[in-house]
């Protein structure tokens with residue numbers, strides 16, 4: 175009896191790992207989130223029982239109820255898949271589900287997925303690190319939890335790319351705090367909505383215009399000089415790499 179916590183990637187079924195696809199094809203039960211692409215759902219064993227535990231934002235079931243459902247199913251079935259968007263351990267509450275299951279002596283196996291934190295910028299042609307432009311990348315949530323929120327002014331660093339998940343609502347405040355912290359208002363930014371799906375949309379601009387951009391969730395915000403790079407810069411990237419072996 176195993177519950178497999180499986181990363182579904184950002185949406186496109188072609189971005190599933192082979193292991194994820196195999197587990198979905200053999201699942202007896204699949205418990206999935208809202209942001210799972212239709213192509214990914216098609217990979218599921220047609221005879222599997224399915225639970226959609228997050229149909230609409232705000233109406234999603236509480237984590238406690240989801241944990242309880244997983245425990246019940248984990249006791250009853252041999253092969254349960256808990257399918258989660260992106261990577262299960264990147265803002266996916268995967269750690270909480272693992273703990274709830276192991277506390278109840280249910281075996282858990284976690285399968286990584288492509289996180290939107292890295293997959294969405296890549297699909298927009300943005301390398302999150304790039305020699306001479308960005309020495310690293312910080313991935314943060316834009317959403318505050320129980321009254322506390324990240325102080326974005328402390329994350330202002332022109333040498334590090336900032337990738338914000340769940341940041342659409344607070345994008346104006348985030349931009350203001352980063353500028354207050356010392357980032358130039360002209361710092362390039364990009365927003366990537368619905369990465370890897372037919373609704374994918376990429377917008378580019380500067381930090382001082384982030385609040386004005388019309389952005390639809392789910393989206394990833396990329397802040398930093400690399401946000402200016404695009405697929406049509408690939409030749410430049412290749413040339414750079416050739417010069418610096």
Ligand SMILES: C[S@@+](CC[C@H](N)C(=O)[O-])C[C@H]1O[C@@H](n2cnc3c(N)ncnc32)[C@H](O)[C@@H]1O
Nearest residue numbers: 260261264266289290339340368369392393394
């Ligand atoms: C609860 S977090 C889950 C993240 C997920 N575990 C991951 O690794 O991608 C949901 C957020 O991920 C981002 N996201 C997930 N899928 C996305 C996609 N296809 N395109 C853009 N952003 C996406 C959005 O910022 C969204 O608000």
